[in-house]
Amino acid sequence: MTYTVRKFDAVVVGAGGAGLRAALQLSESGLKTAVLTKVFPTRSHTVAAQGGVAASLGNSEEDNWHWHMYDTIKGSDWLGDQDAIEFMCRQANQAVVELEHYGMPFDRVDNGKIYQRPFGGHMSNFGEKPVRRSCAAADRTGHAMLHALYQRNIKVNTQFFVEWQALDLIRDADGEVLGVVAMDMETSEVVAFHAKATIFATGGAGRVYYSSTNAFINTGDGLGMAARAGIPLEDMEFWQFHPTGVAGAGVLITEGVRGEGGILRNADGERFMERYAPNAKDLASRDVVSRSMLTEINEGRGAGPYKDYVYLDLTHLDPQVILKRLPSIHEIGIQFAGVDCLKEYIPVVPTCHYQMGGIPTNRFGQVVVTKGNDLSSPVPGFYAAGECACASVHGANRLGTNSLLDLLVFGKSSGEAAVASIRENVKAHKPLPVDAIEKSLARLDRLNTQKGGSNVHETRVLMQRTMQKHAGVFRFSQLLKEGVDKILEVAQAVARTEIQDKSKVFNTARIEALELDNLIEVAKATMISAEARKESRGAHVRDDAHDTPETPDGRDDQNWLKHTLWHRDGNRLDYKPVQMKPLSVATIELKKRTY
Amino acid sequence: MSRLVVGAHYGIKDWLAQRITAVLMAIYTLVIFAAVLAGATSSHDAWRGFMAHGAVRSVTFLFIISLGYHAWVGVRDIWMDYIKPTSVRILLHVLTLLVLIGYVGWAIQIIWRL
């Protein structure tokens, strides 16, 4: 059958922070680049990031990248690859300065430099005391960043395909990636984008959980596409639950609140974090704070009619500081919690926020797979950056503000790597396989003709509730076991989804069904990887991993200091070692994690 | 048509003129109001005498000119908002100008005929 093929040097899928940063690199190099995005670029979820981006600029107090690197590795519970982490932390200052040069409106300190605030897990002198490392634009850092990146892309004439839904990766028999199949949402036209380099910057899949700070669009499209094309997903058991989502609404309250002096209190008004993290207190890393909050709630010290949340207290802060540094938080409190945070506590509860795992890449953003003895062999033509990728810099738990840094650094490095590869291998486009779009068409066709199938909305809710119950903040071996069976059952329903709306014009029912196809891959990867990892590490904490001298806090380095790789084909798992050797400094040695 | 044809490079002058003429007209209105209160309109002769005064004639002239210009910018704005075909708009602009110039001329005639 005939179909439209559009040829580009490079195709970027996703126009959030990572996609826009990568696109910038490609457009500035003069390569013919297409950016596909299912929402207008400034509606990507990077826009919702609040607190800041990490960089050891040292504008307000002494700081350096080595301390940042130490904190990131410690935060990752040693599951992060130390080469990639060193790379990221050393690139941080340049990445932030570049943004300032692009026009991002950072807040300033009196000497005119970029304003920095303390953030959870970021410490000076290898874990001594909190340090000001988060570069912020009030509590709208992601918004300011995304708009600045989009604006810079306008300046260099990047070509956007707005409201195009990517459907599947085009991968030929040699395993090379030759582009993507995508659908114009306005007309439902399916087009093959043929490219010498394909960069995925599709963001996370937080919508896999029922209660999430994530946007509706965070459906793991890149992960689904990669998994269907035979690429494994790495470390998918590690999901960050942000300590402070507004109870009930799930809307994010930045950690910057605690950076500016906010305090968590239980129903008795006690500052309970002093008991769990005597040193960092409310600024301990997110996994630690979330677990402490849930422990308070589980032990009956939760607040509210159902004792199911705790309080975030800002009332002791100078109202001028709140209105200047945290204006959106003030608005969110009124809009979504119905409280004025100048005078009242905000009810908060840990809420799914970030996916540490993703498509396995190296620090150049090249997607890597196992090939013979090579455990990190790049897939020709395929790159990934941002939340959809796993470099792995966040390991088992991400530090706040490191996600914006991740997308800047690896967005850029993946763009650079793609440019270099296209320049070096100037060869023409490799021909598309004959069946390039067949699988996508078959999927669409199945959806259009399905009779007596399952309801998309109900199936999605079932998946989300299953994930929430069986793979939440605390994990139980029995629940995980049952969870695997349940999620595989849900997957069968997902394969039979039915939509009533068959229109060709902006059919959002079809898009939601296609998104569910991607979400379920993430759900399976998460549940199966989590069930298999018989230890507690970072955000993955299970009841049967006990605190012993050999396994501090249940962390079993002997057996589990390794990355999980989930393969869609047969739900197979294998593992690869963590890169413990940084690029230029000594290994940060394993030790028990305390804050 | 995808090409945007704008860039007439005027606007601020007229915008400013509209504000300045508005202020002048407001002041004139206050002056006349004060004169009325002071008894300038107690009889037809008093009123004629007042309006025939050299200074009053000058400010009334200024008022008429201001009103004409103010109306020109305002009415043109309305044509710009609602009338799309250029030819029709030019015609309306010309008609507006003719009418306004006619009014101003007529008003001046009245003032100096007093």
Add this chain to the structure above:
Amino acid sequence: MTTPLAMRTYHFKIYRYDPDKDAKPYMQDISVVCDPMDKKLLDAMVKLKAKDDSLSFRRSCREGVCGSDAMNINGKNGLACLTDLAAFPEGKPIVLRPLPGLPVVRDLIVDMTQFFKQYLSIKPYLVNDDPLPERERLQSPEDREELNGLYECIMCACCTTACPSFWWNPDKFVGPAGLLAAYRFIADTRDQATNERLDNLEDPYRLFRCHTIMNCVDVCPKGLNPTKAIGKIKEMLVQRAV
């Protein structure tokens, strides 16, 4: 002390149009039962979509920062995700229409091409040709404060599509959102293209179609004031001219 779940039924009148099957647009009467967890209009709309999957609207962040779910709600533009359900009066249907002044693609989804074209026309990026310093350019906190109330725009188009001047001249008048963005760069002390930016706006249509009707201020879900920004641009033009 548990309060019984107060369920409430919301009645809607929604503008529907699918060019694939409808000859012309119509208003659909539909209702949905919401529980106390459904706080915002968007929550109810998601429930509506679960009931009738053909109902089409854009949505993403559901917290008022992405600007996707702008629509005309009971005659006034706003974001569904920031509109309180409880505030709707009982017994009266909630009337939802697409943003006015832009072509409808389907249901509540409008074609925003013209809106974005105007945004692009003001060259929305920082222009500074000085050699790049190794570190950040310095900017005093006072100079940075000038950008407050300008950079926060989420480009939802509530303001521009509420502006009669934009309705009459969508191709020529930049509109409140675009002009706010223009002033965001004019006000930035790091930007060197102030004169070019003012030249670009010194036009009877691009800037001077604004007749300070102030619908933009009235509807902005982020509480921004485009009219004030437009006033400042005019002020700068006057300063430059006299």
